[in-house]
Amino acid sequence: MDDDSVFYKKLPKVELHAHLNGSVSAQTMEKLIQRKPHLDIERNMTAIGKDQRRTLDECFEVFKLIHKLVDTEEDIHTVATDVIKEFAVDNVKYLELRSTPREEKGTGLTKKSYVEAVIKAIQQCKYDEVDIDVRFLVAIDRRNGTEVAMETVKLAEEFMLSSGGLVLGIDLSGDPKVGHGRCLLPALERARNCGLKLSLHMSEVSSQLEESELLLNLPPDRIGHGTFLHPEMGGSQPLVDQVVKHNIPLEICLTSNVKGKTVPSYSQHHFRYWYQLGHPCVICTDDKGVFCTDLSQEYQLAASTFSLSRDAMWELSERAVDCIFAGEAVKQQLKQKWTEIKPGLLK
Numbered sequence: 001m002d003d004d005s006v007f008y009k010k011l012p013k014v015e016l017h018a019h020l021n022g023s024v025s026a027q028t029m030e031k032l033i034q035r036k037p038h039l040d041i042e043r044n045m046t047a048i049g050k051d052q053r054r055t056l057d058e059c060f061e062v063f064k065l066i067h068k069l070v071d072t073e074e075d076i077h078t079v080a081t082d083v084i085k086e087f088a089v090d091n092v093k094y095l096e097l098r099s100t101p102r103e104e105k106g107t108g109l110t111k112k113s114y115v116e117a118v119i120k121a122i123q124q125c126k127y128d129e130v131d132i133d134v135r136f137l138v139a140i141d142r143r144n145g146t147e148v149a150m151e152t153v154k155l156a157e158e159f160m161l162s163s164g165g166l167v168l169g170i171d172l173s174g175d176p177k178v179g180h181g182r183c184l185l186p187a188l189e190r191a192r193n194c195g196l197k198l199s200l201h202m203s204e205v206s207s208q209l210e211e212s213e214l215l216l217n218l219p220p221d222r223i224g225h226g227t228f229l230h231p232e233m234g235g236s237q238p239l240v241d242q243v244v245k246h247n248i249p250l251e252i253c254l255t256s257n258v259k260g261k262t263v264p265s266y267s268q269h270h271f272r273y274w275y276q277l278g279h280p281c282v283i284c285t286d287d288k289g290v291f292c293t294d295l296s297q298e299y300q301l302a303a304s305t306f307s308l309s310r311d312a313m314w315e316l317s318e319r320a321v322d323c324i325f326a327g328e329a330v331k332q333q334l335k336q337k338w339t340e341i342k343p344g345l346l347k
């Protein structure tokens with residue numbers, strides 16, 4: 001490993017935008033494929049390798065395949081445990097995982113047992129003293145419409161109250177070209193009113209302007225992507241003003257956006273715009289398995305693309321702590337960790 005890779009690996013990090021089934025590593029994928037040989041799925045069908053690009057539509061085809069491989073409680077427990085340990089090895093000290101509860105008639109999986117399997121994996125990792133604080137955001141897949149969204153919020157509410165602080169919020173994700181946020185507003189409002197935090201994928205593609213205006217009125221606690229919010233990308237100044245006024249952090253996923261072809265190149269990524277504004281930006285992976293990356297690589301990529309110093313990157317990772325959904329006590333613990341690590345890393 002070169003000097004920079006070592007630095008970014010050692011840098012303590014916070015990961016706030018990671019979809020569970022998009023984060024499955026090659027090794028774990030092998031295990032799953034061996035469990036289900038009859039599906040005839042090969043590893044190269046579930047990941048987008050170096051220098052490869054896919055349209056966003058093709059990315060969503062990949063998730064369909066992965067969902068076939070992950071369809072029992074045991075599978076979910078396996079992928080969650082492995083993903084958590086991999087983030088920990090990458091020196092991620094705090095992780096908010098998100099995942100869409102699914103029910104699978106064939107295997108007896110229910111949405112409730114799905115969430116339970118994730119929570120058990122988080123608790124097991126804690127018991128095994130894996131050095132990472134993990135929380136869970138329950139995801140709404142936008143394609144499933146009003147009723148499912150409301151059901152999902154109710155499920156998240158239940159677990160928020162019973163999971164000892166592990167379930168903190170709601171993610172809105174799924175194919176951005178399908179469905180409209182308008183139909184999901186009642187569910188999102190309910191979530192907000194009962195104390196669930198909101199991280200919403202917004203303006204991931206250019207056709208979502210009107211939806212973004214609507215969702216920003218909630219307002220969300222964090223924005224996933226926000227690629228097309230600002231005027232240079234066909235968005236608008238009032239949208240930017242609102243994001244700035246409410247100080248809503250942006251979750252930035254460089255490799256995901258370039259490999260999914262919503263952004264033409266790294267140097268044209270909207271991170272530049274928001275970073276120059278001094279707006280809170282958190283570097284994230286989105287789907288480290290599908291896009292063959294990890295959080296260290298994403299930090300290194302941001303540094304090299306935008307010529308940012310190690311000091312600047314340290315500050316980015318430290319400021320990410322302010323954007324987590326866990327409470328003040330957890331933030332203080334994390335800040336303490338950063339303070340202890342700093343002298344050994346930044347000479």
Ligand SMILES: CNc1ncnc2c1ncn2[C@@H]1O[C@H](COP(=O)(O)O)[C@@H](O)[C@H]1O
Pocket residue numbers: 019020021022059063098099100101139141173174175176201204256260286287
């Ligand atoms: C690439 N950009 C993206 N945009 C929107 N939604 C995405 C996404 N990447 C992943 N997901 C969402 O996460 C699910 C997979 O993880 P889970 O089964 O929930 O753990 C996908 O089906 C999609 O709903």
Ligand SMILES: [Zn+2]
Pocket residue numbers: 017019173201224286
């Ligand atoms: Zn995402």
